[in-house]
Amino acid sequence: MPNIRHILSLSGGKDSTALAIYMRDKISDMEYVFCDTDKELAETYEYLGRLEAFLGKKIVRLRDDRGFDHWLKVYGGYLPSSRMRWCTKVLKIKPFEKFVGTDEVMMYVGIRADEDRGGYITSKPNIHPVYPFRDDGMTLQDVHRILDESGIGFPTYYDWRTRSGCFFCFYQRKNEWVGLLERHPDLYEKAKQYEKTNPVNGERYTWTERESLEELARPERVAEIKAKQQDALLAAKKDKPNRPLLEILGQDEDDDNLPCSFCHT
Ligand code: SF4
Known part of the structure; x- marks a missing residue:
């Protein structure tokens, strides 16, 4: 494919961070992005800063300038939920797709081999998701090892929360x-x-x-x-x-x- 871009979208969590470390020396022109909802934890920004220093590359912050509060009004005050997850669509996926435009893109996703969940589903034919951890049989243990060996470790919010994302994320237990x-x-x-x-x-x-x-x-x-x-x-x-x-x-x-x-x- 001509002029293909390689993009790794970071969530601020352990798996996408480990994938960024894993891919650092494999794809030299990798672009790193973070879709910022402006409702993230301070710990997430601190963790991304650590990774940025390790990679020696900028992590581009992508935003929908109208923000969560605007969209909450648009959605009639209905808080997002697992059944109506409008927040991911307008604050994460759309800004990413806008950033990509019509370019042909390989998008690197940190889903592991020991996970049973779907990846990034897109209607955009120019975005091609790839799953290096899944393809290479990399499991949670490997993620631990990569993060330990790099010295980056885990985000500090892991002391009390197991997932990245907005401070009010409805997926919290x-x-x-x-x-x-x-x-x-x-x-x-x-x-x-x-x-x-x-x-x-x-x-x-x-x-x-x-x-x-x-x-x-x-x-x-x-x-x-x-x-x-x-x-x-x-x-x-x-x-x-x-x-x-x-x-x-x-x-x-x-x-x-x-x-x-x-x-x-
Ligand atoms: S982290 Fe949770 S609340 Fe934030 S955009 Fe994702 S699903 Fe929505």
Whole structure:
């Protein structure tokens, strides 16, 4: 293919970062991009800065200038959810596709060989997704090794959250919301401000099902979530004692509905 561009889209997570390191010496004209929603954690920007220094190349930030709040109005105040994930489309995929234009592009995606999820689905015939980790049989263990050996390590938000993405991402588990509450109370408050009740029909727009962030932040509820998480960790450790903690934490209650590679790799 003539004049093909090679682009690796980083999510700010461990897998796409490890892929960037893995590909650094394989494709010399690789372009690195990050689709920035402006609702990311400070830890994500810090992690991208670390990677940028390692790669010795700029990571281009792509944005939709109208931003999340504009699109929330366009979508009638409906918070995005796994069933209606408009945020990924307008804040990640569209800016990426605009950046690519009509150029022929190989797009490098960090989905691993030990994952069972779909990749980047595009209607653009000029964008060709490739999956080097999947093709080369690279698993979570390899990602750990690559990040350790490079000295880049894991993003610091991994202490309390297993995925990259917006601070209010609806894919967060309950214990991760508790993590946000404790580590970033200001961001928790901002996320709470987005939740609304329709005064006409009483319908609630909340980030998590059946529970508002106000309800989730009650001390007794926080204690309950923490206890449940502790029990789950102990059970998982007992079941498979050698399993890394990160792998246990990364287990999703809702594996049929895994988030896309744009936000979380
Ligand atoms: S990280 Fe979550 S909230 Fe942000 S764009 Fe992706 S799916 Fe939407």
